[in-house]
Each structure stands twice: as structure tokens, then as C-alpha cells.
Amino acid sequence: MxxxxxxxxxxxxxxxxxxxxxxxxxxxxxxxxxxxxxxxEWICRYKGATVAMETGTHSPWISRFLEExxxxxxxxxxxxxxxxxTSNTKSDKADARMLARLCRADVELLxxxxxxxxxxxxxxxxxxxxxALVRTRVNQxxxxxxxxxxxxxxxxxxxxxxVFVKRVREELSExxxxxxxxLLAMLDGIxxxxxxxxxxxxxxxxxxxxxxERLKQVPGVGPLTALTFILTLESPxxxxxxxxxxxxxxxxxxxxxxxxxxxQLRITKAGNGHMRRLLTNCSHYIIGPFGPPCDxxxxxxxxxERGGSIAKKKAVIxxxxxxxxxxxxxxxxxxxxxxxxxxx
Numbered sequence: 001m002x003x004x005x006x007x008x009x010x011x012x013x014x015x016x017x018x019x020x021x022x023x024x025x026x027x028x029x030x031x032x033x034x035x036x037x038x039x040x041e042w043i044c045r046y047k048g049a050t051v052a053m054e055t056g057t058h059s060p061w062i063s064r065f066l067e068e069x070x071x072x073x074x075x076x077x078x079x080x081x082x083x084x085x086t087s088n089t090k091s092d093k094a095d096a097r098m099l100a101r102l103c104r105a106d107v108e109l110l111x112x113x114x115x116x117x118x119x120x121x122x123x124x125x126x127x128x129x130x131x132a133l134v135r136t137r138v139n140q141x142x143x144x145x146x147x148x149x150x151x152x153x154x155x156x157x158x159x160x161x162x163v164f165v166k167r168v169r170e171e172l173s174e175x176x177x178x179x180x181x182x183l184l185a186m187l188d189g190i191x192x193x194x195x196x197x198x199x200x201x202x203x204x205x206x207x208x209x210x211x212x213e214r215l216k217q218v219p220g221v222g223p224l225t226a227l228t229f230i231l232t233l234e235s236p237x238x239x240x241x242x243x244x245x246x247x248x249x250x251x252x253x254x255x256x257x258x259x260x261x262x263x264q265l266r267i268t269k270a271g272n273g274h275m276r277r278l279l280t281n282c283s284h285y286i287i288g289p290f291g292p293p294c295d296x297x298x299x300x301x302x303x304x305e306r307g308g309s310i311a312k313k314k315a316v317i318x319x320x321x322x323x324x325x326x327x328x329x330x331x332x333x334x335x336x337x338x339x340x341x342x343x344x
Contacts, residue, residue: 004019004046005100006100008052010056014033014034015033015034016031016093017030017042018093020104029096029097047070048072051073052103054075054081054099059075064118074112077112084098124231127224127231127274130197130198131274133193133194137190140190141161144168164187165187198224201227211230211331214337218296218327218337219291219292225278226327229275229278229331233331236332245325247268248270249279250268250273251267251317251324253265254267280317287304295341296326299322303318
């Protein structure tokens with residue numbers, strides 16, 4: 001069974017599977033229902049085989065489930081499998097067959113990734129729930145602004161989201177306030193839920209992830225950023241070098257070099273987008289007017305001094321990338337944060 005290779009193209013209802021023997025011949029091609037009982041009943045006959053699948057909504061729990069059954073599982077990075085995404089004869093059956101053949105030829109062709117543990121995944125869901133609540137709050141606030149603007153009423157800008165409802169109720173007259181009161185009541189409920197989730201996340205960080213206290217020593221890094229960083233990476237030893245965390249979070253530029261041409265491109269934006277946004281928010285504070293003196297701030301200001309239309313944007317990304325390296329180094333070494341590195 002160790003000589004068999006199985007390709008699985010995951011779907012919401014059914015999975016297309018292809019089993020290859022040692023000679024590369026397909027000995028079985030079929031579909032399997034998307035539930036633990038059906039997958040377990042079918043895969044048991046191939047216990048010990050190698051399984052390849054693409055990243056997706058179901059890949060975390062299915063990969064963990066198959067590993068518990070004794071399978072060797074590789075989860076391919078779907079962003080890098082051009083042989084599948086750009087195929088002219090793309091189908092679930094063909095995708096499963098291609099995954100099996102790529103895995104059989106060379107596992108590195110899959111650019112395999114590693115899913116986090118189930119407990120870490122559960123804790124990260126709480127962070128994503130908060131992000132969804134914040135996005136909903138922003139959408140409702142914009143709805144109030146747009147609806148009032150259509151009537152010639154301008155909602156004051158510049159106020160924090162936590163006091164938006166209070167400010168609107170003070171500024172609008174009763175006849176206008178009656179029109180948007182359902183949205184304001186919804187915003188009150190969302191705000192209370194966000195505060196409740198924030199409290200839960202702080203308790204989670206204090207009890208299960210005490211290392212967040214060390215990361216919060218960096219100016220601009222709060223409990224949410226520290227906790228999300230730890231849950232995203234899961235382990236301080238995930239990368240051989242601390243500098244590898246920047247490309248993992250999509251903060252490094254793309255590369256398109258050929259001959260004498262080496263283009264300057266935007267960042268890849270790979271990995272966790274929420275974590276990347278949190279780091280860029282911290283970067284804005286560090287190089288902003290209220291940022292305290294530190295090496296990170298000095299590095300960002302040097303880039304801003306170069307001038308250019310996008311100098312500030314480059315500085316924000318550069319500081320965010322350096323910040324991710326600093327957080328990983330603090331987590332790995334266990335030392336206290338030193339804002340200014342002393343000269344040798």
C-alpha cells in the first residue's frame with residue numbers, strides 16, 4: 001500500500017479520487033461523499049498509501065482525518081498548481097489524476113503546505129469571527145452615510161466606530177433619525193458583540209498563549225495582533241530563518257527576472273490576509289506622528305525620505321515585514337524587546 005498514490009479533488013458534496021499503482025496506472029477512479037463515514041469506509045482499503053489534495057475549505061479537517069487513519073498526506077498549494085488551474089480540459093476527475101501523478105513524480109511539485117492543529121484552528125476561528133463583525137460594522141456605518149447623503153444630510157466624519165451611533169443620534173433630527181434607527185440599533189448590537197469577543201480573546205491569550213505578553217512589548221502591537229500572529233504561525237520553529245516569515249505572510253515583492261530584466265513588482269499578498277492587515281496597521285502607527293523612537297521607525301522614515309509618489313507605501317510594507325521578523329525573533333528567543341539596538 002505504501003507504493004500507491006491517491007489524488008483527491010475536494011468538493012462540497014463529493015470528492016473525485018484517483019488511485020495510481022507503482023507503475024503509474026490508474027487502478028480506481030470514482031467519487032466519494034463528503035462525510036467522515038464515506039471517506040473512512042473507502043480509504044481503509046488503501047491504509048498506508050500517500051494522498052495528495054489541494055488547499056481548500058475542507059482540506060484542514062480531511063487531511064487531519066486521513067492522517068489519523070494512517071495515511072501520508074500532502075496538501076498542495078492551489079495558487080502554485082498552474083498545471084491544474086490553467087488546464088484546457090479541467091474537470092474534477094482530471095484534477096484528481098493530475099494531483100496523483102504530480103505527487104508520484106515529485107512531492108515538491110505540489111509546493112506542499114502544512115495545516116495547523118485543530119485546537120489552533122478553533123482559536124483562530126474566534127479571531128476571524130471578530131474580523132467578520134468588524135467588517136459588518138463598517139458596512140452598516142457606510143450604509144447610514146450613503147442613505148443620509150442621498151437626502152442631503154452629511155454625517156460627520158472622523159469619529160471612532162465605537163462612538164459613531166452616539167454621534168449620529170446627536171447630529172440628526174428626529175425625522176431623519178427615525179429612518180435609520182434600525183441600522184443604528186443593529187450597530188449597537190454589533191458593537192456589544194465586538195467588545196464581548198475582545199474580552200474572550202484577551203482571556204484566551206492570557207491563559208493559553210502567555211507568550212503574547214512578550215510580543216506586546218513592541219509599540220503598536222496589541223493583544224489581537226500578538227494572538228493572531230501566534231495562531232497563524234503556530235510554532236516559533238516553523239521557519240529555519242526568521243526572515244522567511246515575510247514571504248509566508250505575502251509581504252515580500254514578486255519576482256519576474258529574465259536576462260538583464262528584473263522588474264520591480266508589488267508584494268505577493270500570499271498567506272493570511274487578516275494577519276497582513278494587522279501588521280500594516282501596526283506599521284502605520286510606528287512610522288506615524290505618535291510612534292515612539294525605535295529602529296523600526298527609523299527604517300521606515302529612511303524609506304520615506306527617498307521621496308516618490310509611493311515612498312510612504314513602500315515604507316509601510318517594509319516596516320510591516322521587519323515587524324513580522326522582530327515578533328518571530330522575540331517569540332523564538334524569549335528575550336525582551338529592545339527598541340534601539342546598541343552599536344557594537
